[in-house]
Amino acid sequence: MTDPSTDVEAGGWNRMVSARGGIRSTTAHVTGLALLFISLGMLLSAVVEYVDGTNGAALLMAATATAVSGAALWWSTRPGALDHATIFTAVGTTWLVASAFGALPYLFAGTFAVAGRPWAVVLADALFESISGYSCTGSTVFGGHNPIGSQGSGVLLYRQLTQWAGGMGIVVLVVTVLPSLRASGLGLIDAEAPGMGVDRLAPRVKDTATRFWKLYTGLTALIAVGLLAAGMGPFDAIAHALTTASTGGFSTRDASIGHWDSLSVELVLVVAMVLGAANFTLHWRSLASRRIVHFRDHEFRGYLTILGVGTLLVAGMLAIDGMGVGRALRMGVFNVVTLGTSSGFGNATGAGSGGDFVRWTAGPQMILLFLMVFGGCAGSTAGGVKVVRLRVGMSHAYRTLRGFRRPRALFPVRQGARTVPEAIVERIAGFMVVYGMLVVVGTVAVTALGTDLVTAVGGVIGALGNMGPALGDVGPADSFVDGFSTPARMVLAVLMLVGRLEIFPMLLMLVAPYRSLRGAGRSNRP
Amino acid sequence: MFSVLVIVSGLVDLLGSGDDTVPMVTLGVLAGLVSSIGYSRIRAAERVRDADVLGGLTLCLLLLVMMVSAAHLLIGTTGSVVDALTDSTAALTTTALGVLAPDVGDHAGRFLRAGSQWLGGFGGLMVAVAILPFFGAEREFADRSRLRGRRPMTPNRLTAMRNIVYLHGVVSVGTWIGYVLAGLGTFDALMVAMATVSTGGMVDGDPFADPAVQYVAIAGMAVTGTSLVVLWRLVVGRTRGLMRSAELRAYLGLLVLGTALLLLWTGGSGPDGIRRAAFTVTAAVTTTGFPSAPAGIWAAAAPVLLLGLVSIGPMTGSAGGGFQIMRHRALLKVALREMVRQLHPRVVSRVRLGGRVVSEATLSRIVVVQFLVVSVVFATATVVAAMGLDMAAALGVAIHAISTGGPVRALDGSLLDPTDWSAPVRLAILPAMVIGRLSVYPAMVAASSTISAVRHRVRLRRRILSYRGRAG
Numbered sequence: 001m002t003d004p005s006t007d008v009e010a011g012g013w014n015r016m017v018s019a020r021g022g023i024r025s026t027t028a029h030v031t032g033l034a035l036l037f038i039s040l041g042m043l044l045s046a047v048v049e050y051v052d053g054t055n056g057a058a059l060l061m062a063a064t065a066t067a068v069s070g071a072a073l074w075w076s077t078r079p080g081a082l083d084h085a086t087i088f089t090a091v092g093t094t095w096l097v098a099s100a101f102g103a104l105p106y107l108f109a110g111t112f113a114v115a116g117r118p119w120a121v122v123l124a125d126a127l128f129e130s131i132s133g134y135s136c137t138g139s140t141v142f143g144g145h146n147p148i149g150s151q152g153s154g155v156l157l158y159r160q161l162t163q164w165a166g167g168m169g170i171v172v173l174v175v176t177v178l179p180s181l182r183a184s185g186l187g188l189i190d191a192e193a194p195g196m197g198v199d200r201l202a203p204r205v206k207d208t209a210t211r212f213w214k215l216y217t218g219l220t221a222l223i224a225v226g227l228l229a230a231g232m233g234p235f236d237a238i239a240h241a242l243t244t245a246s247t248g249g250f251s252t253r254d255a256s257i258g259h260w261d262s263l264s265v266e267l268v269l270v271v272a273m274v275l276g277a278a279n280f281t282l283h284w285r286s287l288a289s290r291r292i293v294h295f296r297d298h299e300f301r302g303y304l305t306i307l308g309v310g311t312l313l314v315a316g317m318l319a320i321d322g323m324g325v326g327r328a329l330r331m332g333v334f335n336v337v338t339l340g341t342s343s344g345f346g347n348a349t350g351a352g353s354g355g356d357f358v359r360w361t362a363g364p365q366m367i368l369l370f371l372m373v374f375g376g377c378a379g380s381t382a383g384g385v386k387v388v389r390l391r392v393g394m395s396h397a398y399r400t401l402r403g404f405r406r407p408r409a410l411f412p413v414r415q416g417a418r419t420v421p422e423a424i425v426e427r428i429a430g431f432m433v434v435y436g437m438l439v440v441v442g443t444v445a446v447t448a449l450g451t452d453l454v455t456a457v458g459g460v461i462g463a464l465g466n467m468g469p470a471l472g473d474v475g476p477a478d479s480f481v482d483g484f485s486t487p488a489r490m491v492l493a494v495l496m497l498v499g500r501l502e503i504f505p506m507l508l509m510l511v512a513p514y515r516s517l518r519g520a521g522r523s524n525r526p
Numbered sequence: 527m528f529s530v531l532v533i534v535s536g537l538v539d540l541l542g543s544g545d546d547t548v549p550m551v552t553l554g555v556l557a558g559l560v561s562s563i564g565y566s567r568i569r570a571a572e573r574v575r576d577a578d579v580l581g582g583l584t585l586c587l588l589l590l591v592m593m594v595s596a597a598h599l600l601i602g603t604t605g606s607v608v609d610a611l612t613d614s615t616a617a618l619t620t621t622a623l624g625v626l627a628p629d630v631g632d633h634a635g636r637f638l639r640a641g642s643q644w645l646g647g648f649g650g651l652m653v654a655v656a657i658l659p660f661f662g663a664e665r666e667f668a669d670r671s672r673l674r675g676r677r678p679m680t681p682n683r684l685t686a687m688r689n690i691v692y693l694h695g696v697v698s699v700g701t702w703i704g705y706v707l708a709g710l711g712t713f714d715a716l717m718v719a720m721a722t723v724s725t726g727g728m729v730d731g732d733p734f735a736d737p738a739v740q741y742v743a744i745a746g747m748a749v750t751g752t753s754l755v756v757l758w759r760l761v762v763g764r765t766r767g768l769m770r771s772a773e774l775r776a777y778l779g780l781l782v783l784g785t786a787l788l789l790l791w792t793g794g795s796g797p798d799g800i801r802r803a804a805f806t807v808t809a810a811v812t813t814t815g816f817p818s819a820p821a822g823i824w825a826a827a828a829p830v831l832l833l834g835l836v837s838i839g840p841m842t843g844s845a846g847g848g849f850q851i852m853r854h855r856a857l858l859k860v861a862l863r864e865m866v867r868q869l870h871p872r873v874v875s876r877v878r879l880g881g882r883v884v885s886e887a888t889l890s891r892i893v894v895v896q897f898l899v900v901s902v903v904f905a906t907a908t909v910v911a912a913m914g915l916d917m918a919a920a921l922g923v924a925i926h927a928i929s930t931g932g933p934v935r936a937l938d939g940s941l942l943d944p945t946d947w948s949a950p951v952r953l954a955i956l957p958a959m960v961i962g963r964l965s966v967y968p969a970m971v972a973a974s975s976t977i978s979a980v981r982h983r984v985r986l987r988r989r990i991l992s993y994r995g996r997a998g
Contacts, residue, residue, distance in 0.1 A: 084869045317912060362920055363912030370904055393897050400894045401974040404967070405577040429893045430864025433857050436896065440834065447830040448791075452937050454917045456830070471917065504868045 024080040027090040028073050034094045034170045035070025035101055039063045041161040042105055049154025056154050058109035066101045085508065092509025095134065095497055098170055102130035105158050114146055124486050131493040133162030134170070135500035136381065138249025138344035138468030139459075139492065143479020148254050153235060156252045160242040166500065167246020167276075167381040168216045172209050215280055215287075216381075220245040223272040230264040244269055247276045247381045249344030249468040255477055256346040258355055263330065266347055270337045277341035277376025278303070298416040299377050303387045310336040310371055314364040321361055323354060331355050332364075335476075340371040342383040344468020346476025358475030365471055369458065372467045383466030383499055385435060392420055392428045434503055438464055442495050449488040459484060463492040464499035528593050529558035531641045535597070539634035541713065546601040546634035553597060577971050583653060584964060584972035591615050591960075594642050603628050603635040608949040613728075615956045617642035619963035620650060620847065622727030622815025622932025623923075623944045625952065633713070636730060640720040647724025647750075647845040648694055650930075650963055655679075655754055655843050656686035658965060679758035693757050694845075698723045701746040708738040722746040725846045727815030727932055734816060740801055743816060744808050748781065751812030751840030771880065776851050777841050780811055784835050791825040792939070810835040813847040815932030817941055824939030833922060836931035847930030847962050849899060855879060856892045895966045902928050902966075906958045913951045923951075927958035 042063035049056030080086070106112060106126035113122050125141045132139045142148045148156070224241035228234060236252055243250045253259035257266060275283070278300055285293045294300045315332030319325050331347070331354045338345045348355035357368060375384015392413055399411035412419040442460035447453060451473075458471030459480075469476045474483035484492065498506045536550025571578065594614035595607070604610050604626055613626040617639055628635035659680065680686035701722050705715035710733060721729050722743060734740050749757070756774055759765060769775065784807035785800065794803050802821055809816040810832045820828075839848015859877045866875055876883045903924045911920035919942060922934040934942045944952065961969040 084871070088868070361911070362915060362917040363908065365917055366904070366908040366911045366920065370908070396890075397894045397897050397901075398974070400891060401967075401971055404580060404971045405575060405975060405978075407576055426890075427864070427867070429890070430860055430867070433893060433896065434861045434864060436900065437857070437861055444827070444830060444834060447827040450826055452826045452918070453830050453833070453921070454937075456826075457921070504865065508865060508868060 023077045025077045026079045026082055026086055027093050028077040029079045030090045031094045031097050032070045032073025032075075032077065034098050035066050036074060037070075037170065038098055038102060038162075038165060039067035039070060041165060042066060042158060045105070045154040045158035045161065047154075048157050049152050052153045054152040054154070056152075059105050059154050059158060061108050062101075062104035065104060069101065088505040088508040091501060092505040094170060095501060095506075096509075099127065099131045099134050099497065102134055102162055103127045105155065106130065109152075109155055111151065111155060112141065112146065121486050124490055125481070128480070128489050128493050129159070130162065131496050133159055133248070133250065134166035135466050135496040136163050136166045136243075136246050136248040136342070136383065137463060137466040137496045137500075138163070138243070139462065139470070139474075139480050139496070140250065141479055141481050141489070142254070143481055145479070145481065148252065157235075157239060159250055160239040160248075160252070163246045163248030163250050164220065164242035167248060168212055172212055211284060212280060215283055216245060219272075219275060219283070223268070226268040226272065227265065230268045231262055232260065232265060240269070241272075244272045244343065244345075245276050245381065247273060247341050247343045247376065247383070247466075249338070249342075251345060255349060257334075258347045258349040258353070258477065261347075261349050266330070266334050269345060270333060273337050273341040273343045273345075274304075274307070276343070277380045277382035279377045279379035280381075281379050299388045299391065302391055303377050306371070306374065306387065307336055307340045310340060310367055313367050317364045317367075318360065327354055331357075335368065336371060339368050339467060339469075340374075340376070342372075342375045342465055342467050344462075344476075346469060348475070348477045351475075351477060356475050356477060358471055358473075358478075369461065369471065372458070372461050372465050375465050375467075383464075385432065385465070388415070389428050389432065391415060392425060393432055395420075396425055396429065431503065434507075435464070438495065438498065438503065442491060445491050446484065446488045449491065450485050451483065451488055455483050456488075459488075459492055460495060463495040466496060466499050527645060528590055529554040529556075529561065531594075531638065531645060532557065532597055535634045535638040535641060538637040539632075542631045542633040546632075549600050550597065550634055550638075553600060557593060577975055579657065580968035581972040581975050583657065583968045584960070587618060587649070587960060587964065590618055590642075590645070594618060594638065597638055598626070598635065601632075601634050601638075603632065603638075606949075608952060612944070612952040612956065613639070614642060615959050616932075617726060617728060618646040618649075619930050619959040620646045620724050620726040620813070620845070621927060621930040621959045621962070622817075623926065623934070623955070623959070624728040625945050628730060630730065636717055639728060640717040640726075643724040643726025643728060644698070644720040645724075646963060647726060648690075650724075650847070650965075651690050651694060651754065651843075651845050652687065653965055653968065655690055656683055658967065676764065677762045679755050689758060690754060693754050693761070694723065697746075697749055697757070701742070701749075704742040704746060705739060708742045709736055710739060718743070719746070721816075722814065723750050723845065725750055725812050725814045725840075725844075725930070727809065727813075727817075729816065732817075734805070734818070737798070737801060740805050744801075744804050747808045747812045747814045747816075750814070751777065751808070751844050751846045753841040753843035755843050756841070773841055773851050773855065773880065776855065777811075780835065780838065780851070781808060784811060784831065787831055788828060791828040791831065792820065793822040806832065807835060810931065811838070811846075812840045812844070813929050813931035815926070817933050819941065820935075820939035826937065829922075829935045829937060829939050832935060833925055836929045837925050839929060839931075847928075849896070849929070852879065853892050853895065856884060856889060857896060860889055860893060891967075898961075898966050898970055899928055902958050902961055906955060909954045910947075910951050913954060914948060915951060923947075923955055924958060927955040928962040930959060930962045 042059050046056040046059035046063055049059055103123070103126035106129055107123065112125040112129075128139075128141050220241045223244050224237045227237035227240055232240065239252045251257065251259075257269060278294060279297065282294045282297055282300060311332045314336050315328045318328035318332060323331065334347045335355065335357050346355060350356070352359050357365060373385055374390050375386055376382025378386045378388045392415065395413040399413060402411055403409070413425050414420065439460055442464065443456050446456040446460055451459065455470055455472030455474055459474060462468060462470045469478070470483065472483065474480055480489055480492070532550050533554035536547045536554060539546040539550065591611065591614050594617065595610040598604055598610040598614060599607065604613070609625050613624045616622070616624040620643055624639070626635075626639065628639060679689050698719060702716055702719035705718050706712060710718060714733060718729055718733050721727055723746065725747070734743060753773070756768065756771065759768055781804070785804045788803040788807050789795070789799060792803065794800070799821075802818065805816070806818045808814070809818065813836055837848055838854060839850045840846035842850045842852035856877065856879060859879070863875045863877060866873060877889055878884065906924035906927060907920040910923055911917060915923065918937050919934065922942070926932050926934050936942055
């Protein structure tokens with residue numbers, strides 16, 4: 001990292017124009033390239049729409065607008081040096097702009113332009129769906145009034161592709177083709193990736209990013225094959241593979257996975273979701289060493305334990321409530337895994353069916369809420385607080401209590417044989433404090449906008465953890481239009497982005513522009 | 527303490543039928559004898575660890591709960607062990623989730639209930655002001671400085687205890703007189719005053735129907751939710767700069783803002799509406815939990831606002847529960863510091879509260895308290911939800927129990943009656959009440975010490991058995 005005082009972005013507008021004429025701005029450069037990438041997704045969807053025999057003009061228009069804007073940004077700028085503020089600004093801005101452009105296909109296709117709806121609501125819904133896609137949340141505004149099934153295959157594929165792009169990260173994708181960032185690219189990946197940091201898979205940052213994407217693509221292909229073998233059609237298999245590897249949860253059907261009502265499809269998805277929510281570094285090491293190394297990792301073992309115990313508790317309670325042991329186990333496994341991995345698929349075949357967890361008694365729902373908070377492992381595509389943070393938080397609490405018994409003893413926080421540095425412990429503690437505050441503030445804001453407590457808590461925790469469905473009025477088969485007002489949905493959309501980027505980039509993204517303005521003000525002084 | 531409470535309750539019964547006087551006085555004398563013998567026979571350890579004191583506090587509270595329950599059963603306030611346990615825990619932890627309703631003529635039962643609350647509030651103050659700051663937790667928050675001839679409230683433990691007795695006594699008597707002047711009978715006023723100054727909130731009947739009584743209650747609760755250090759400074763004349771206290775301003779702001787929001791979200795207006803809203807909000811912020819039926823149609827945000835206020839709680843160093851404002855401020859500053867650290871990872875940044883630097887150890891403990899509170903809320907809510915409460919009620923019950931507040935409201939603002947809950951639900955919320963009243967640490971330290979001791983015993987036994995196996 002460079003000294004912030006030498007950073008061109010911190011130095012004011014007059015220093016931003018480089019000697020070669022291009023404007024030096026890492027933020028604009030990265031954003032431009034990201035737009036080019038997402039325009040490819042739109043283009044692919046337009047092709048699918050044409051092949052399918054429907055009119056793909058809307059998608060083509062959106063792809064063109066996005067590509068032109070991206071190219072303009074990319075060509076007119078050059079990456080500058082990176083300090084921490086610039087990293088957060090670059091990542092935060094990229095996600096905001098990508099989400100905004102991601103809404104274009106829905107707007108051009110008139111997806112949410114139902115008769116009688118004001119344009120502001122249509123715009124808000126398109127933005128919500130786009131942000132929910134890119135942040136891999138999986139909450140949707142499609143529903144009974146505007147069913148998913150009535151959409152063309154291009155729009156459906158585009159919707160799935162947004163989650164796939166967001167799963168591994170748009171910025172990680174950018175870093176794979178942006179050699180000029182060199183080592184600073186790791187900061188960008190770090191700011192975007194879920195967890196407490198990025199393990200390098202290769203000495204070069206670009207190679208690390210490339211390997212992550214290769215792994216991700218391979219996993220997606222594997223899942224698609226599995227779903228095909230389980231009985232899904234090719235389009236649905238590919239579409240669901242895209243949103244399973246990314247632990248996103250969008251489906252091409254209104255009833256989500258409940259549409260198939262197939263045990264084999266659910267089993268394939270359960271395994272795939274668990275893999276998607278595990279640390280990708282473990283997958284890489286397993287492939288590289290040709291041995292399964294997952295079970296040596298404490299976080300992964302803890303994660304499986306949480307899922308296992310959660311499943312047993314939920315299935316047990318459902319069985320006690322009279323569901324029948326086999327069915328309770330099936331519903332328990334699928335819903336615990338889908339929410340514990342922050343995927344958010346549903347296996348309800350209809351409102352009030354076995355998989356409709358908002359109709360369950362409150363006990364199993366509380367366990368699902370707990371799982372929604374913690375999500376998957378660090379270094380995965382999953383959202384939530386992450387298991388490693390839970391483990392470190394618990395160890396830290398335990399050692400504090402032990403400190404009362406032995407006031408002079410020093411108890412390190414350990415993860416397996418490794419001692420966790422105090423700086424990391426403090427960072428995790430700080431993260432959890434900010435996370436908790438966001439949940440409280442978000443809940444108050446959403447209830448103030450007319451939502452009841454349970455739906456609001458479920459919605460906020462679901463949005464911040466990128467889960468998908470909420471609780472209360474918005475279950476696995478429900479639309480967010482039914483449970484939240486338009487302003488409340490916008491609050492949730494902001495929380496989705498904040499949660500996807502692990503809070504800080506979105507909160508700190510305005511720091512660098514503020515510095516720029518301040519620097520410009522200073523440089524104009526006589 | 528217990529024996530005094532029981533004997534006085536027995537004597538108070540002479541105001542009515544006097545049926546319970548003999549058993550109560552006998553129980554009190556017996557308890558006093560046993561504790562005197564125990565006190566004289568059992569020697570304190572030469573080296574007392576922080577954990578011993580905190581564990582002792584927890585044990586003390588648990589014993590008190592058992593004995594007050596036994597007293598209720600003895601005089602027949604209830605025949606149910608679960609009801610007696612629930613009510614005595616609610617009273618001693620000052621959580622307004624009691625289940626008993628003693629007859630108007632049952633003076634012993636009513637006094638025992640109110641006295642338990644008063645004792646619980648007093649104990650809470652002792653823990654927060656005179657014990658925890660001297661045993662490793664949150665030392666910075668104690669008022670110890672003698673700079674420029676100041677008279678601090680807590681220069682040492684004994685003086686702190688004496689000052690608490692003095693201040694708590696004055697506030698109690700003042701509130702009592704206030705209620706009498708507002709029109710309550712002397713005995714009823716005493717009962718309500720004890721429930722007010724302890725932030726207990728368990729009263730018989732509806733004494734707040736009269737607006738004058740409600741005004742006194744609002745003032746009494748507001749004073750009780752104020753830090754004793756602030757009251758001390760008022761008493762000794764150290765008023766200069768008092769309003770510069772960020773915590774005091776936040777507390778007053780919370781009361782005013784909460785009242786305004788509740789008015790807005792319940793459609794209240796006029797002096798009556800403001801009074802009712804102020805009463806409900808003050809009862810929530812101070813975690814007193816006096817019941818107030820909703821007037822008008824409540825918006826979805828209104829019960830959530832009250833739930834939030836209960837979990838925030840009043841000032842640190844007051845009799846109230848909740849997470850308390852000082853700790854929230856500390857958390858907010860930790861959050862802001864974490865953001866600064868994201869931008870400048872090597873920066874050395876100190877958190878200041880009330881002009882004083884807060885040590886890293888204290889900050890770390892506050893964060894851990896938050897973690898433990900959230901864990902207890904989740905665990906309690908899950909257990910009571912599994913036992914049949916709906917999700918909103920389960921979350922509400924858990925948050926109220928750990929915050930030692932009440933009453934729990936449904937989503938439409940109506941009050942939930944704890945007597946409608948099953949016995950297992952009532953028992954399941956008791957640990958959260960105890961943990962909340964003891965400001966989390968003592969109960970948790972006691973629990974972790976017990977778990978460690980059991981684990982060591984088991985390990986030792988296993989080793990002995992394996993040694994015997996090898997030897998034999």
